[in-house]
Amino acid sequence: ARLVVLVSGSGTNLQALLDAAADPAYGARVVAVGADREGVEGLRRAERAGLPAFACRVTGHASRAAWDQALTAAVAAHDPDLVVSAGFMKILGPAFLERFGGRVVNTHPALLPSFPGAHGVRDALAYGAKVTGCTVHFVDAGVDTGPVIAQGVVEIRDEDDEKTLHERIKDVERRLLVDVVGRLARDGYRIEGRKVHIP
Numbered sequence: 001a002r003l004v005v006l007v008s009g010s011g012t013n014l015q016a017l018l019d020a021a022a023d024p025a026y027g028a029r030v031v032a033v034g035a036d037r038e039g040v041e042g043l044r045r046a047e048r049a050g051l052p053a054f055a056c057r058v059t060g061h062a063s064r065a066a067w068d069q070a071l072t073a074a075v076a077a078h079d080p081d082l083v084v085s086a087g088f089m090k091i092l093g094p095a096f097l098e099r100f101g102g103r104v105v106n107t108h109p110a111l112l113p114s115f116p117g118a119h120g121v122r123d124a125l126a127y128g129a130k131v132t133g134c135t136v137h138f139v140d141a142g143v144d145t146g147p148v149i150a151q152g153v154v155e156i157r158d159e160d161d162e163k164t165l166h167e168r169i170k171d172v173e174r175r176l177l178v179d180v181v182g183r184l185a186r187d188g189y190r191i192e193g194r195k196v197h198i199p
């Protein structure tokens with residue numbers, strides 16, 4: 001399966017997919033990487049892997065809708081079977097979901113529906129939760145609201161701050177994302193309402 005991965009930062013989830021795809025038996029390969037900003041490590045990882053890498057900045061377009069159209073075209077140029085949003089910090093718009101809906105997977109560093117949004121790690125810590133984790137889900141029109149595919153639990157320790165907790169979550173998240181993307185790519189899947197069936 002052809003994967004286009006969307007990043008906004010360090011791209012360690014992307015790197016985990018690149019490393020997994022080195023094995024032909026994985027069943028998926030990254031064909032391009034997109035970001036919503038220039039100069040992020042995630043784009044450099046793509047370039048080091050010899051892959052097409054593009055930045056599609058909201059500020060580079062007359063409107064959010066124009067950005068949505070531009071991102072959709074940039075991703076469609078690589079003909080993905082699956083789009084993986086791994087640390088991509090923009091809400092994917094209606095044009096994007098019209099084109100790729102049902103084929104966009106996102107990873108979120110909390111146990112949805114708890115702590116959605118851009119600060120899931122910080123919010124779980126501030127709430128005083130004892131466990132948190134990560135969620136891999138299909139993207140729908142909401143924010144972190146699409147059908148859940150898999151989750152991983154991570155304990156919160158008294159001495160944790162946002163950075164130490166996020167690093168521990170990312171260790172679980174990278175393994176979960178690689179496992180889920182591989183299964184979706186190799187085995188196919190069916191989404192029925194909020195349930196995801198992988199044969």
Ligand code: GRF
Nearest residue numbers: 009010011012013087107109
């Ligand atoms: C991941 O934990 C993702 O869930 C969150 O930001 C982090 C991105 O990490 N939205 P990386 O860019 O993949 O290293």
